[in-house]
Amino acid sequence: MIAILVIPIVTAIICYNIWNPRVVGYVSLAGVVALVIAAFPVITASFAGPVSALNEAFSMDALSGYVMSLVIFLSLASAIYSISYLDHEFEAGLTNPRGVRTYYGLLHLFIFTMLLVTMANNLAIMWIGIEATTIVSALLIGLGFHKRPLAIEAAWKYIILCTVGITFALLGTFIAYYASTAVMGTEGALNWTVLRGVAYKLNPATMKLAFIFVLVGYGTKAGLAPVHNWLPDAHSQAPSPISALLSGILLNTAFYGIMRFVSIVQPSTGSAFTGNLLIIFGLISVGISSIFILVQDNYKRLLAYSSIEHMGIISLGVGFGGPVGIYGALLHILNHALSKPLMFFASGKIQARFGSTNIANVRGVLASMPLLGTLTFIGALSLSGTPPFNIFVSEFTVLKAGVDRGLWFAVALFLVFVVIVFYGVLSGFGKMLFGSPDESTMAPSAHHPQGLNLGRVLANGVMILMAASIVMLGFKVPAIIDTTIKACVLVLGVK
Amino acid sequence: MKNWIEAFSVIDYISIGILLTAVTLNAFKSIESYVKAYTINSWLLAGLIAVVAVLVGETHLYIAALLTLATKGILIPLFLRRIVRRMRVTHEIQPYIGNSLSLAISGILVAVVYASLKDGIFVTGFSRNALQISIAVILISLFIMITRKKALTLVIGLLFMENGLFLAGFSLTFGMPTMIELGMLFDMLMGVIILGIFAVQIKRAFASADLDQLTVLKG
Numbered sequence: 001m002i003a004i005l006v007i008p009i010v011t012a013i014i015c016y017n018i019w020n021p022r023v024v025g026y027v028s029l030a031g032v033v034a035l036v037i038a039a040f041p042v043i044t045a046s047f048a049g050p051v052s053a054l055n056e057a058f059s060m061d062a063l064s065g066y067v068m069s070l071v072i073f074l075s076l077a078s079a080i081y082s083i084s085y086l087d088h089e090f091e092a093g094l095t096n097p098r099g100v101r102t103y104y105g106l107l108h109l110f111i112f113t114m115l116l117v118t119m120a121n122n123l124a125i126m127w128i129g130i131e132a133t134t135i136v137s138a139l140l141i142g143l144g145f146h147k148r149p150l151a152i153e154a155a156w157k158y159i160i161l162c163t164v165g166i167t168f169a170l171l172g173t174f175i176a177y178y179a180s181t182a183v184m185g186t187e188g189a190l191n192w193t194v195l196r197g198v199a200y201k202l203n204p205a206t207m208k209l210a211f212i213f214v215l216v217g218y219g220t221k222a223g224l225a226p227v228h229n230w231l232p233d234a235h236s237q238a239p240s241p242i243s244a245l246l247s248g249i250l251l252n253t254a255f256y257g258i259m260r261f262v263s264i265v266q267p268s269t270g271s272a273f274t275g276n277l278l279i280i281f282g283l284i285s286v287g288i289s290s291i292f293i294l295v296q297d298n299y300k301r302l303l304a305y306s307s308i309e310h311m312g313i314i315s316l317g318v319g320f321g322g323p324v325g326i327y328g329a330l331l332h333i334l335n336h337a338l339s340k341p342l343m344f345f346a347s348g349k350i351q352a353r354f355g356s357t358n359i360a361n362v363r364g365v366l367a368s369m370p371l372l373g374t375l376t377f378i379g380a381l382s383l384s385g386t387p388p389f390n391i392f393v394s395e396f397t398v399l400k401a402g403v404d405r406g407l408w409f410a411v412a413l414f415l416v417f418v419v420i421v422f423y424g425v426l427s428g429f430g431k432m433l434f435g436s437p438d439e440s441t442m443a444p445s446a447h448h449p450q451g452l453n454l455g456r457v458l459a460n461g462v463m464i465l466m467a468a469s470i471v472m473l474g475f476k477v478p479a480i481i482d483t484t485i486k487a488c489v490l491v492l493g494v495k
Numbered sequence: 496m497k498n499w500i501e502a503f504s505v506i507d508y509i510s511i512g513i514l515l516t517a518v519t520l521n522a523f524k525s526i527e528s529y530v531k532a533y534t535i536n537s538w539l540l541a542g543l544i545a546v547v548a549v550l551v552g553e554t555h556l557y558i559a560a561l562l563t564l565a566t567k568g569i570l571i572p573l574f575l576r577r578i579v580r581r582m583r584v585t586h587e588i589q590p591y592i593g594n595s596l597s598l599a600i601s602g603i604l605v606a607v608v609y610a611s612l613k614d615g616i617f618v619t620g621f622s623r624n625a626l627q628i629s630i631a632v633i634l635i636s637l638f639i640m641i642t643r644k645k646a647l648t649l650v651i652g653l654l655f656m657e658n659g660l661f662l663a664g665f666s667l668t669f670g671m672p673t674m675i676e677l678g679m680l681f682d683m684l685m686g687v688i689i690l691g692i693f694a695v696q697i698k699r700a701f702a703s704a705d706l707d708q709l710t711v712l713k714g
Contacts, residue, residue, distance in 0.1 A: 124671055128678040135685050142693060149700035153709045156693050160649055163686055164640070164656070170679070171633075171660055178667040190675075233712040 001053040001060070003038045004068075005119070007031060008112035016105035021090050021097045025083035025455065028104045032079040035111070036072055043069050047484055050193070052121065059121035059193055062487035066330065067249075067256050068118040070337050074249045075111045078241040080462045081345050082107065083455035085241055088352050103140070103239070110136045110245065117253045123173050123190045126257055127166070130221060133250060134162045141238040154230075154237035161230040162221050169217025169257070175210035176264070179203050192260060196493070199267040208273060211265045214258065215277055221254035223311045225285040232292075235304035236357065240348025243300065244341035247307040252333050255314060262318060263492045271321050278319030279410055283417075285312025290417040293424035299350075300357045302428050303343050306383055309421055310336045310391075313398055316414060320401035323486075326494050328397030330485045335382075335390040335473060342466040343379040345459070346372055350432070359428055364437035371460065373433055378467045380429035382474075384422045390473035500546055509543045510628045513662060514605070517632045517655055520639050521597040524588055529651045530575045533658075537567035540658050544665060555673045563661070566680045571654065571687055578691040579647065582698050589705075591642045604638060605631045625666035632659030644706045646694040650687065657683055 011031025018024040045051050046065030052058060060068070086103065089095045095103075113136055117129035142155025173190070179202045180189050189195060195202075220227040235243045262274045289309040296302040310332065317329025347357075349372055354362045366373030382389035395418065402411040472478075500506070516536040523529055541564035548556030590597060608631040633656050640652035664670060671679070697709070 122675070124675040125678065128675070128682055131679075131682045131686070135682065135689055138693075139689060142696070150712060152693060152696045152700050153712055156646070156697060156709065157712070159686070159690060159693065160653070163653060164637075167653075167656055167660055171663060174660075174664040174667055174671075177671070181668055190671075237712070 001042050001051060001058060001119070004035065004042060004115055005112065007035045007038055008108045008115065011035075012105045012108035012112070015108060016101050018101055019097055021086070021100040024101055024104050025079075025086060028108065029079045029083065031108060032072075032076050032111075036076060039068065039072055043072075047487060052193075056121055056191060056193065057125065058119045059191075060119055061491045062484060063256070063259070063491045064118045066484055066488050067252065067333075068115060070252065070334065071111070071114045071118060071249050074245055074337060074341055077341060077345075077462045077466065078107070078245050081244070081348075081459045082241045084453075084459040085239065085348055085352075087453075087455050089239075092352075106136055106140050107242075110140060110242075114249065114253050118256065121191050121193055123176065123192060123195070123260070126260070127170055127173050130169070130218065130254055130257060131163070131166050133253065134159060134166065134221070137234075137238075137242070137246060137250065138162075140242045141234050148237075151237045154233035158230040158234040161227075165217050165220025165227060167217070168213045168220075172210045172213030172215075172217060172261075175206060175213065176202075176261070179206040179210065182206075192264070195264045199264045202264070202268045204268045207265045207268050211261055211269075211274060212277070214261045215281070218254045218257045218261075219281060221251070222258065222315075223251050223254075223285075223308050224281045224315060225288040225308055225312070228285065228288070228308050231308060232301045232304040235307065235344075236298060236300035240344050240351070243303075243348075244344040247304070247344060248337040248341040251307060251311050252314075252337065255311065255333075258315075259318060259492060263494075267493070275319045275321050278315045279407070282312045282314075282316035282319055283410060283413055285309065285315065286414060286417040286421075287312075290420040290424065293421055293428070296424070296428060297359050298357050299359050299362070299428060299432065300344075300347055302359070302425070303340065303347060303383075306421070306425060307336075307340060309417075310340070310383075313395060313414075316410070317394075317398040317401060320398065320405055320407065320410075321494065322401055322404065323489050323494055324397060324404060325401030326489045326492055327485055328394050328399075328401055330488055331397060331477065331481075332391070332394035334481065334485075335394050335470075338466050338470050338473070339379050339382040339389075339391060342375065342463055342470070343383060345463055345466075346376040346379060350376070359431055362432040363435045364433075366433045367435075368437040371464075375463050375467050376429065377433055378470060380425055380433075382470045384425040385418060386422070386426075388474040390470050393474060393477070496549055500550060505546055506543065506550075507624055509539050509546065510625050510662070512539045513543070513658070514628045514631060517635045517659070518598070518601050518605075520635070520651075520655070521601050522594050524594075526579050526588060526645065526647050526651075527576075529588070529648060530572055530579065533575070533651055533654055534568065534572040536655065536658055537563065537572070540662060541568050543662070544670070547665065547669070551669065553669070556670060558673050559670050559676050562676060562680055566684055567654075567658065570684065574688065574691060575647070575651070578694060582647070582695055588643055588645050588648055591644065597638075597642060600638065601635050604634045608634065625662060629659045629663035629666060632656075632662065646697050646706055649706070650690045650694065653690070654687065 015024050015028050018027055043065045046060040047062050050059055050061045086100055113129055113132040117126055120126040120129055138155045138159040142152050177190050183198050183201045223231040235247055265274055285308050289305040292305045293302055314329045314332050317325045351357055382391050385392050385395050513536055516532045519532055541560050544556060544563055545560040548560055608627050612627050636652045636655035640649050
């Protein structure tokens with residue numbers, strides 16, 4: 001189990017010391033493949049029952065295993081996509097060998113911090129992991145290799161807002177620790193495995209206070225409105241493979257922290273308190289993002305606001321609660337982790353081709369790049385929640401949880417906002433996909449070699465795979481994913 | 496030693512010192528004074544932890560005091576001083592509101608904290624005042640962060656906020672286990688270093704360390 005944490009660090013060090021920008025991408029890919037091999041048995045074991053290491057400091061149950069498998073899957077996809085992305089940046093003169101090796105070194109450190117969050121048994125170690133993700137990813141956004149003022153502005157906003165937010169989460173963690181010392185004597189505990197056993201004995205008033213701080217703190221990191229302001233900037237300025245990781249999984253690791261807290265706060269306070277707060281945050285997120293999606297003229301920012309919307313839906317799912325709500329939220333995490341990275345990968349290629357992130361400057365993607373256009377089309381349909389694609393299924397499940405609880409007002413608002421998003425996403429991407437391409441707006445073809453090369457074939461392969469899973473999940477949730485999510489629901493103590 | 500600490504209520508005096516150093520931020524005009532105030536604040540925090548360690552007699556508190564002194568009291572101030580020198584900023588902090596109004600608002604913040612925590616939701620371990628003071632320090636530093644426009648004042652505001660948070664942590668639970676505390680301090684140190692690097696980058700890219708310049712990304 002410890003190997004899972006060691007491999008990314010070793011890969012980061014090796015990548016940072018390779019000077020050849022063509023080789024380093026494949027070395028980083030080999031590192032992620034090694035990580036997959038090391039993690040596979042641990043994750044399968046965690047689905048069956050808790051696995052722990054280092055004197056219970058690290059412990060994994062089905063939920064950790066689920067989130068970790070998403071982290072590793074997206075790391076693999078990003079590592080593959082990065083090869084062709086950085087090749088292109090390097091040829092276009094946007095980066096240098098130093099930039100490339102720094103990028104890969106930081107990428108693997110970033111993967112390490114996210115793995116740490118999913119493995120930590122101790123709530124304070126989880127906090128350390130989440131804070132570390134902020135620090136490393138801020139470097140990836142701002143320094144990586146984009147020496148542009150806008151990227152620095154985005155990274156500055158990101159690190160300041162998230163650090164302030166996360167400081168509140170630490171205060172919440174302190175308060176939870178205080179509540180546990182009151183129950184367990186001087187030897188208070190922050191270990192999730194211990195806290196879950198005594199959760200019903202904790203002081204409800206103290207735990208309510210702790211939860212408010214944690215929700216605001218980790219909510220900032222998870223991109224819940226109204227504390228989301230860093231998100232559109234960071235996601236639109238980061239390199240595309242990093243945007244994919246930020247949006248697809250980083251937000252979810254922060255939300256994973258909230259879910260852990262929900263399950264230790266609920267036994268003493270009852271589910272209404274946490275549920276209502278999450279529903280309010282969820283509705284505000286979906287509402288605010290729907291309006292910004294509608295008026296957006298930059299497609300990377302549009303995707304970023306769409307992430308806020310989907311985090312809002314996940315929050316609503318957990319807020320509605322019950323087995324159906326949690327099931328819908330967890331399925332939505334998976335679906336969003338497939339669709340959004342696909343769209344960021346595709347938008348990276350569109351940006352490389354058209355040299356602009358403005359919707360108005362991009363025309364006729366389907367005509368000029370048929371494969372990429374089709375993939376983008378599938379991703380856009382999925383993100384907007386069109387049936388029969390995957391996100392429709394999980395949105396519908398979340399909606400059903402709300403109807404079951406009889407929360408008609410919240411359900412009605414949710415539906416209105418989702419309809420606005422449906423129109424906003426499809427009209428934005430529709431303008432880009434259809435029509436005939438205008439040759440004069442395209443980047444010079446010197447920056448866009450047409451021949452086959454291994455990196456581009458791999459990148460296309462991973463995007464086709466993601467699009468195929470999007471279509472497949474829309475028709476049927478495979479039995480293995482179904483049983484895993486049900487095991488996660490049990491871990492969270494919902495019956 | 497213990498009797499002496501209790502007789503002169505040393506803990507309360509140190510806590511008040513921590514509050515006062517935070518309040519003085521409202522009056523200072525130069526970034527150097529901000530760094531000095533932070534240094535004093537951190538030394539007081541480390542001193543407080545050491546005094547509590549004497550009272551309780553636990554080794555992990557002595558270690559925590561030393562760690563706090565080393566990182567917050569020595570490493571971070573030295574780094575900040577280097578950054579200030581490297582940026583060659585004008586050293587003048589232009590707040591969005593005047594110093595006297597700013598001081599008055601800080602006073603009101605302290606009063607609000609004392610009024611709302613009067614009954615003491617928490618039975619604190621070693622002092623009646625530490626929790627109130629820590630929350631007040633957190634609020635004052637947030638206030639400083641939103642009313643000053645130099646990049647470095649934001650960083651120092653954040654650092655004051657973290658000092659307040661650590662004080663809150665101590666008044667609630669006598670601190671975390673040593674390993675975890677080490678992890679937190681490490682995270683913080685990294686965070687400050689990276690913020691410092693970005694502050695220099697902002698200065699270089701926008702030819703100014705004022706955050707007014709950062710207005711391109713919105714909507």
